[in-house]
Amino acid sequence: MEFISRPVKIFTLPKIDSSQAKYLQLAETIRAAIKQGQLKAGDPLPSVTSLSQDLRLNRHTIMKSFAELVAEGWVESIQRVGYKVVANLPIENSRRPVVRNQTDSPTPIGYRLVRAGMPLPTYPANNFEYNFSGGQADVSLFPFDEFKKCMSEFLSRPKIAQLSYGESAGTPELLEQVEIYLRKSRAITNREIVITNGSQEALFIVAQLLLKSGDKVAVDALGYPPAMSAFRSAGAELVAVNQDAHGMCPVDLESQISKGDVRLIYLTPLHQYPTTITLTVSRRMAIYQLAAQHQIPIVEDDYDHEFHYRCQPLAPMATQDPKQLVIYISTFSKIMFPGARIGIMAVTKELAKAITEYRLLICHKSNVLMQSALAKWMENGGFERHLRRTTRLNLQRRDHAIAVLKNYPCFEFVIPDGGMALWVRLTNNPNPSSRVSSAEQLAKKCQLVGVYVQHERQFQLHTQFNGDNFIRLGFAGMSEKKFAAGIKLLVECLQSSH
Numbered sequence: 001m002e003f004i005s006r007p008v009k010i011f012t013l014p015k016i017d018s019s020q021a022k023y024l025q026l027a028e029t030i031r032a033a034i035k036q037g038q039l040k041a042g043d044p045l046p047s048v049t050s051l052s053q054d055l056r057l058n059r060h061t062i063m064k065s066f067a068e069l070v071a072e073g074w075v076e077s078i079q080r081v082g083y084k085v086v087a088n089l090p091i092e093n094s095r096r097p098v099v100r101n102q103t104d105s106p107t108p109i110g111y112r113l114v115r116a117g118m119p120l121p122t123y124p125a126n127n128f129e130y131n132f133s134g135g136q137a138d139v140s141l142f143p144f145d146e147f148k149k150c151m152s153e154f155l156s157r158p159k160i161a162q163l164s165y166g167e168s169a170g171t172p173e174l175l176e177q178v179e180i181y182l183r184k185s186r187a188i189t190n191r192e193i194v195i196t197n198g199s200q201e202a203l204f205i206v207a208q209l210l211l212k213s214g215d216k217v218a219v220d221a222l223g224y225p226p227a228m229s230a231f232r233s234a235g236a237e238l239v240a241v242n243q244d245a246h247g248m249c250p251v252d253l254e255s256q257i258s259k260g261d262v263r264l265i266y267l268t269p270l271h272q273y274p275t276t277i278t279l280t281v282s283r284r285m286a287i288y289q290l291a292a293q294h295q296i297p298i299v300e301d302d303y304d305h306e307f308h309y310r311c312q313p314l315a316p317m318a319t320q321d322p323k324q325l326v327i328y329i330s331t332f333s334k335i336m337f338p339g340a341r342i343g344i345m346a347v348t349k350e351l352a353k354a355i356t357e358y359r360l361l362i363c364h365k366s367n368v369l370m371q372s373a374l375a376k377w378m379e380n381g382g383f384e385r386h387l388r389r390t391t392r393l394n395l396q397r398r399d400h401a402i403a404v405l406k407n408y409p410c411f412e413f414v415i416p417d418g419g420m421a422l423w424v425r426l427t428n429n430p431n432p433s434s435r436v437s438s439a440e441q442l443a444k445k446c447q448l449v450g451v452y453v454q455h456e457r458q459f460q461l462h463t464q465f466n467g468d469n470f471i472r473l474g475f476a477g478m479s480e481k482k483f484a485a486g487i488k489l490l491v492e493c494l495q496s497s498h
């Protein structure tokens with residue numbers, strides 16, 4: 001016999017044994033449930049009425065059983081609430097694993113973690129009053145009410161087939177909207193689109209599909225650590241290519257390729273991460289030619305294409321890709337928020353097939369509710385409105401950040417054409433007795449006063465690289481007032497003697 005308590009808990013009453021009173025058998029079942037941790041301290045017992053219906057037992061029998069448990073101290077009766085498992089159980093059992101016999105060990109199994117200890121991507125902390133981590137969108141600007149309508153529209157008329165498996169590349173509505181968006185805003189056409197759980201999943205899948213142990217990936221010497229982690233997770237070795245004021249140096253790339261085994265090149269060409277430099281057209285062409293000559297695919301991570309201010313952004317490398325070398329990746333994390341987990345890949349048919357098949361192994365598809373709401377939002381123009389507003393605001397915030405930083409002689413920087421952050425060099429500290437002599441030291445000290453800032457060493461491929469002068473200051477994620485107040489605190493940390 002089975003009864004269901006609310007909230008859902010299922011117990012079975014052993015076969016009614018006529019040699020023992022029914023109320024005692026029920027008490028024993030509930031006691032056992034408490035001992036095994038099925039019912040925890042504070043959990044409500046089912047009502048007398050529902051139990052009596054479920055078990056087809058007399059109400060009086062149930063009441064008598066509860067009274068027995070109350071008397072023993074397992075259960076308490078609370079006026080107008082009902083019966084609950086007592087907060088302090090007579091034995092401390094429900095939180096512990098059950099030891100059923102002598103040979104069972106309460107010590108948890110020591111798993112053989114064959115993939116443990118992989119280099120994990122680290123993400124900036126969110127719990128600082130002033131968070132300068134570059135590249136964060138200001139979530140307070142997101143039109144939640146507008147987006148809620150798109151969500152509830154889908155929920156009112158869900159497409160039942162989409163609620164199941166399948167459509168691993170993305171829901172048709174979102175694929176259509178993204179296809180239009182990429183065509184109009186970036187001139188990307190004739191590619192298969194795949195929606196992923198953010199760019200990170202895209203990077204991980206590319207690494208798993210194209211790399212094996214011993215392969216090399218060419219990356220900028222200062223780069224995006226989560227991408228590095230994804231490539232390393234496939235067993236690849238990363239090789240650092242020198243970069244200068246125009247981006248990755250093709251001459252150094254060529255020299256790295258000539259050493260052999262470079263199987264992938266990773267670039268953030270529009271706004272190099274973390275330096276914000278735009279890779280020049282001539283460099284792009286030189287890198288592309290090298291890649292074509294050696295048959296090496298290029299991952300183009302175009303993570304903040306929308307935010308370019310000086311002029312139209314350079315078209316992605318994926319738009320001039322006669323050899324179909326470029327694996328194009330982008331994200332909605334900067335336009336919406338990272339928790340939306342919507343990334344985009346625009347790739348060849350062959351690669352799209354391999355990616356969608358691989359997704360069947362790991363997640364099948366991205367969240368349908370989010371995809372469908374986003375498609376609606378894009379279709380009804382809300383997305384474009386939000387983009388126009390945030391681009392305008394981000395430009396204003398960039399200009400304001402520049403004006404604030406110019407008040408302090410300890411900062412030196414090149415004004416970026418776009419992006420959401422400034423790459424700032426710390427120069428002559430006016431206080432010679434200041435304890436801070438590096439960007440890393442500054443970042444550590446800042447954290448003590450609620451300021452989070454990323455420093456150069458966090459982006460270095462190898463810890464033995466010795467540059468430690470730059471910080472990355474995100475300006476898009478907070479109001480102008482907050483930016484100015486945070487910089488004031490940061491400068492105090494830089495200049496104070498303690």
Ligand SMILES: Cc1ncc(COP(=O)(O)O)c(C=O)c1O
Nearest residue numbers: 135198199200224273303331333
């Ligand atoms: C270089 C780069 N790529 C990708 C992303 C976005 O990652 P995701 O889409 O996984 O949130 C970011 C965000 O910080 C980034 O800086």
